[in-house]
Structure formats: C-alpha cells, structure tokens
Amino acid sequence: MSPSMNVHLMEALNATSVQLNRYFSLFIFIFGFTGNILNILVLTQRSIRSNPCVFLFLMSSIANLISIISGLTPRILSSWQIDFTETNDIFCKLRAFITFTSRTVALSLIMLATYERWIMSSSNLQHRQLSSIKNDRKGSLIVTLISIVIYLQMLYRYKANLMDAPLKCYGKTSACHLLTDIIYSCLTILFPLISMTVLGVLTLSNIRKTRTCMEPRKIRREERLNEKCLIIQQRQRQRWKKIDRYLRRMLLLQVISLILLTFPQAIHKVYFTMLSNKNKSQLQYDFDRFLYNFELLLLFIESALPFYIYTLAGGKVFRNALEKLLF
Template sequence: MVKSSYNESLIELLDTITIQLDRYAANFIFLFGVVGNVLNIFVLSQRTFRSNSCAWIFLASSFVNLISIVSGLITVMIGGWTTNPANTIGWICKLRAHIVFSTRTIAPWLIVLATIDRWLLSSINAIRRRKSTLKNAQRWTAVIIILSMLLYAQMFYCYEANLTDTPLQCYDKTAVCRYLTDLSFGGIAVVAPLMLMILFGLLTIINVRETQHRVQSLTRGNSACGTSRSSIATSGRSQGKSTHRTQHSLLRMLFVQVAVLSILTVPLSLDRFYSTFSSDNGSAVNIAINSFIYNAAILLYFISNGMPFYIYTMCGGSVFHKALYDFLFMMKRKLMLTLLNSSVCCN
C-alpha cells in the first residue's frame, strides 16, 4: 500500500515537472534558438560571406535549425497549457515527426560538410583545395537534405497520434517502427556525424601544422640565400603568428562544437538506444520515468539547434564579430532614419 502510494506520487511529480518544462523551458529555448538563428541568417547573408563555401553551409544550417525549432517546439509549448495538437491529430503528428527528425539529421551533417570543407581548404594539395567551392557546398547540401528526408519517409506510416503506454502520444505505433527510427536516428543523426567531425577536425589541424612548417622552412631557406633577409624574417614571424592564431582558433572551435553537440545530443541518442534494446516495458512508474527522460532529452536536443550563433560569436574571431557589428549598426541606422522620417512627416 505504501509502495503504491509512493509510485503514484512519483508519477504525479514527474508529470508535473514535464508540464512545467513544456510551459517555461520550451518557451525559453524557442526564444533563444529563434533569435540566434535569425541573427545567424542575417549575418551570414552579408556580402563578406556570400562567396565563402563554409559560411554558406553555416547559413543553410541556420535555416534548418530554425525550421527544427519552430516545427518542434510550437506544439510542445501549446501542450504545456492545453492539448497538444500533435498528440491528437494524425496528420500533424506525422508531418511534425518527419520535419523534426529530418532537420535533426540535416543539421549535424551540414556541420560535418563544413568540417570537410575546412579540411579541403587547408590542404597543401592544390587538387583538394580546388574542391572547396561554393558550387560543391551547395550540391552536397542538396544531397544531404534529400537523403535525410528519404531516411524518415516511414514516419508517415509509423507515427500515429493518441497512443498510450508510450513516451509520447504521438509516437511510433509498432515495435519494428521504433527499432527503425531509434537506430537510424542514434546511429546516423548523432554518432556518425560526431565521429566524422572529430576525424576531419583533427585532419584540418594536421594540415594547418604542415602549412606552418612549410612556411617556416621557406623563410629559413630564403634567409640563407640572403634575399631581403630582414623583411622576410619579419614576414615569416607575422605569418607564423597568424598561422598559430588560426590553428588555435580551429582547435577552440572544434572543441566547442564537438563538446556542445556531444553534451546536448548524445543523451537523446542513448535514450533511444536504451528504449530499443531494453526488455523492461514495465510498470506505470517505468513508463513515467522513461517519458520524463525522453522529454528532457528532446529539450536538450533543441538547445543544440539554437547554439550555433552563440558558438560562432564566442569562437568565430574578428571576421564574424565585425559582420555582426556591421549588421547591428546597419539596423540601428535604418531604425533611426525610419523614426526621423516619421517625425518629419508628422510635423
């Protein structure tokens, strides 16, 4: 009797916490993510970045993250106050699931593409460097989007509304569907991208070091030949410092990107793997605990969709900072001109 009462209290507590998270945490993440991605879109759309393949990939990623946040969190926020339409209306459930899972897969693979682009661009091999083009970035972005959408096409069959004894009412309706969704998401949308980010990030750092060694060797060789010795020495030192700063920035960006994505996306992947291979479908308490963990992991994942702008601001260096400053200054000037024109018209 005491145990039954304890279980009921625990279930009620977990349900209450979940509702509060949907009401308040989801609203904060929505605002945080939408503002960050909109600013990213405006900054990366400026002339400074238009012809840069890596910046274009980051721009596309910002659009994808914005779509993921808007499509995924609006129904969650509604569910915090009233009935979540995705839980009760079949076509909304299916469409939301497909968009959210597709964008969750597209976003990390675009970061992988950007990491590969940096690796190509930093290579001492001229053939590899020539592959880092805006056209190639756009082509592979289209490939990633199409494949990701096809990967989750089964959502239109598998996901169903008004389910019971599942973490969400809008969820996979059969065990086969759950295995397919959980394994494809955990392996393809989380684990594989993180491993490739680390791999190509490290290869990029190796390329930077090789370039630095070549510059230093060339500088020493020119000095030995007595060719403009002082000017070459000065140029070598400045190039060495610039290369060192670039290498340090790459290390920092790699660490921050991989660390943030790991912290925020791996919990949902682990939860999906656990639910796939766990044989404990169990009691109402286990269902409530699994549902709470799943909802919390989803919110963490949405935070990762809103983080890129803040990562670029911290680690993007003077170029991104200047572009952000120029955009804010331009908006301020336009606002001042609008107010001034309004004042003149009124007078």
C-alpha cells in the first residue's frame, strides 16, 4: 500500500473517531442518562421495590449511571479538544478508577440477580429463604468493596499524555497494560458472563423440576384449605409468579445484551496488549485505536440499555410502575 494511501486511511480513521466521540457518544449519553434516571425512579416505586431482584436492578442502574457520566463525558469533550483526562494525570486516574469500578459493580450486581433468580427457582425452602433484600444489600456492599480494591491500582498505574496506547489516558507501561487488561477482561467481563450463563442454565433446570412436581403438592394443600383461603393464596401466588416470570425475562435479555456488547472488547483488550511490543505501522496503531474506541462505545450502549430492556420485557408490572411515575 502506497504511503499516500496510508495517510488518507489514517486521516479517515481519526476523523471517524472524532465524529463517533462527538455525536454517537452524545447520543448514547442522552439515551443512557435518561434511561437510567427513569429506571431508578421506577424501581423505587412501592409496588415493586420490595422484591430482592428489583433492588439489584436498582443498584445496577445507579452504577451504570455513574459509569456513563464518568466515561462518556470526557469522550464527548475530547472531540472538542477539551478533555482534561487526556492531559492531566489526576483527572486521568480518577476517570479510569471510577469508570472501571462502576462498570464492574454494575455487571457483578446483574450476576447476583441471576444467582437470586436461581435460588428462588429452587424447590428447597432453605435455599429460597436466602433471597432477601437484607442479603442483597450485603452482597451489593461486598461487590462494591471488592471492585474498589481491585481497581485501586489504577490510581498508580494510569497516566495521561500517552502516544503508544489505545487511549492517551492508559496504563503507563506494558506491564501495567497487561495487568489492567487481564484483570478487566477476566474479573469484570468474563467471570460475570460465565457465571450468569451457568446460573441461567441451572435456573431453567430448577423451573422444569418444579413444574413436574408442582401438581401433587398443590392437590394436598387444597385438601387442607378452605375455598376462600385457597382463592386468596392462588391470587397471591399467581401475582408473584407473574413478577418472577417478568424478572427472568428481563434478566435473560440483559444477559444476552451483556454477552454481545462486552465480550468483543475483553478479547481485543488482551490482544492489543499482548501485541503492543511488536513492531507495528502507524496505520495498524490507528486502526487498533479506532477499533478499541468503537468497542468502548459498545460497553456504554450496554450501560444505557437496561431501562429499555425492562420496558420491553417487564410486562405490565414494570410498565404500570412507569405509567404511575409519569402520569
């Protein structure tokens, strides 16, 4: 490829990156900020907030909101050459720490929600009793503390004004690149995704087992209850089953979106770091940076999606709470 063509390609990649940061990032910011604010307001409605899974969705929405504000605001400003995180070490370190920590918390809380759905689908009463808002609060606190401890090292390892990295604000040495990328890929993305997948399969297995043994127990209970108590119990059971069914559907769609939007970046992040010491042309570096920046935007799309997933898959339970909030 001729040098002039390389120059044209590099200019095209850089111009496209600027446009993505300026307009697409702004769209995701508005889309995600609005969605997560509405999510927080809806999920705190009295009619649904007593459900432990809803509490985890609520805390995940708060973490997603923090991730969007801390991660996308500098990207939008960078398109106008006023991103201080690219030139100031303190802002660079704080942005990286807050963005990575909040994203890890958000993904881990969804993982806890899949665990909560799994134990709720169990036929073992002792397992189902583990599902409570009190336990989920403890789990949320533990997840947050672990995420903070994991990414405290970024306050030392990240540096601004780097030229040989995917971003100007990045790990300052190759060892820092490798350590941060492995931690992020394995602990923030791969471990939660694998756990969600396994717990999802176990939940479906529990549901099938419950359906096969539900009828005999129902008949025995009906023999001991009078008609009025039976009707009340059936209505309550049907209402909670409906809520559980909607929650499983919401969770399933969110897990699928997580896999599609986060997995590519985890693989490419390690790939870029592993090959960072090899000789590359400027065009290859520019292409890697462009691809890396695009994959980062996919992550922020994932952070922006939950409200719209819940509206689509949450059925009347979520939509009624939304209508009550708005009207």
